[in-house]
Amino acid sequence: xxxxxxxxxxxxxxxxxxxxxxxxxxxxxxxxxxxxxxxxxxxxxxxxxxxxxxxxxxxxxxxxxxxxxxxxxxxxxxxxxxxxx
Numbered sequence: 001x002x003x004x005x006x007x008x009x010x011x012x013x014x015x016x017x018x019x020x021x022x023x024x025x026x027x028x029x030x031x032x033x034x035x036x037x038x039x040x041x042x043x044x045x046x047x048x049x050x051x052x053x054x055x056x057x058x059x060x061x062x063x064x065x066x067x068x069x070x071x072x073x074x075x076x077x078x079x080x081x082x083x084x085x
Contacts, residue, residue: 034058034069042071049077 034041034056042053052074060067 041069045071045073049073051075051077 038056041056045051045053053071054074055072057070057072058067
């Protein structure tokens with residue numbers, strides 16, 4: 001009777017350590033939505049302020065979920081005095 005020679009299956013490499021953190025999960029969807037809507041937002045801000053938008057920045061708190069969107073304008077916006085009621 002002959003002995004069967006079996007080989008061990010190839011070793012499966014351990015998964016690489018991920019650099020994907022929970023904060024990426026929280027902030028990625030709003031950030032991608034913001035990037036998709038950016039041209040529309042910039043046009044709205046320009047219509048309201050009369051000034052071109054130079055840049056847009058976004059941040060979200062991982063603790064409270066609060067979001068901040070900051071628009072940097074090319075110059076000070078046109079100012080109109082508020083109506084007195």
